[in-house]
């Protein structure tokens with residue numbers, strides 16, 4: 194196997210944080226390399242260095258025999274390196290072919306529309322992408338949109354593809370399709386770097402893995418013969434994949450959240466209750482009304498008709514603030530825009546709900562002493578890895594940003610918690626931690642709505658499980674009566 198990529202001794206510091214500490218990474222043609230590591234271990238930094246978005250402080254990169262130094266992202270792309278991001282950069286209103294041609298200088302010059310469409314069909318067939326050049330992106334599932342990004346990369350002659358958590362938010366059938374595409378890419382001699390926290394997928398698709406911890410390589414292994422426990426151990430120093438102890442059966446009390454004949458745009462009529470000490474899990478493929486449901490409950494979207502009560506108080510038309518006063522807490526899925534103010538400090542984000550309240554603040558300002566002390570305590574408790582409370586939140590790794598949101602909302606000891614994708618981007622250890630905290634909150638008497646496209650999480654902690662499809666609940670089952678096949682049927686949106 195000839196080495197396609199050879200990164201040697203990469204060092205990158207941010208102030209006194211050494212995000213990459215002499216990292217070596219190599220990828221051969223026709224090889225899929227898993228890049229693993231807990232939140233903040235340095236994976237994104239290493240990929241930004243590779244892609245020319247951050248200059249390294251030391252180290253060398255050689256790609257297909259040529260040195261890459263002081264390069265820009267455009268140079269990385271020209272050399273044959275493509276990044277497939279979690280958030281796709283596609284224009285919804287345009288077709289697949291138009292998106293492919295967008296911003297691609299050579300496309301207009303070299304190819305006419307018809308030739309482009311033919312090439313797209315050809316590549317789509319060859320790699321199993323199943324894409325129609327004339328389809329509008331708006332009508333495509335998340336999995337297909339991701340494949341448009343892969344198509345773009347292949348057409349632009351990418352030899353190495355970097356996929357950053359490519360399976361989060363994908364339905365399981367779409368994950369399987371993506372893995373098939375990756376196998377084809379491998380067969381055709383492409384190199385792939387696969388960044389993921391999902392160990393079963395890593396074991397299924399990768400040839401070898403490189404594990405980072407605190408900026409250093411702590412393990413390299415071929416996947417043949419490796420186990421999830423072994424990988425977790427390399428990542429975190431202990432095996433966190435051991436099955437969770439069976440949940441103590443809860444004896445839920447009276448209803449804390451009650452939703453009756455509720456109608457809002459994008460939702461079918463919904464009625465359900467969540468009782469004191471109960472976790473009501475909502476599984477399902479993203480985009481089936483989950484956002485509409487959680488935002489309506491949080492007071493961010495107007496109710497059409499019906500009623501929502503918290504502890505018997507009608508909040509159907511109450512403001513967000515009034516709901517918070519009633520004991521509601523809300524963790525939105527999109528931490529980038531709604532849950533976190535990236536330009537503010539860790540402390541300010543942690544205290545977002547308390548800034549006007551003594552002892553933490555007066556008016557809009559935080560009182561530094563008590564606020565910092567509180568922030569430090571939360572940082573320790575929730576393992577938020579930031580230098581100090583004044584660190585800018587947007588500079589933390591994705592997982593550590595998520596932990597800020599979790600800490601802030603759970604610390605309020607809410608009566609009712611609405612959690613949407615609470616473990617998004619978290620490593621296996623941090624995911625376990627969050628699920629344990631959910632169980633503790635349940636023990637303390639809260640009613641929890643746990644909405645996630647990760648079925649395993651929902652099954653691990655829920656007392657009852659609903660599957661959302663087409664804006665409504667396709668079915669609801671108690672924990673003890675879960676039939677995975679049935680859940681799959683509901684998720685596919687077919688009638689039971």
Ligand SMILES: Nc1ncnc2c1ncn2[C@@H]1O[C@H](COP(=O)(O)OP(=O)(O)OP(=O)(O)O)[C@@H](O)[C@H]1O
Pocket residue numbers: 207210211212230231232233234235236237238239578588589590591592593618
């Ligand atoms: N622009 C920046 N300024 C300061 N520190 C930064 C910056 N970008 C990253 N860091 C720090 O570098 C370290 C590594 O972060 P990085 O984002 O590479 O981790 P990661 O492995 O990708 O994490 P995750 O799984 O949470 O996405 C963290 O301590 C982070 O706070």
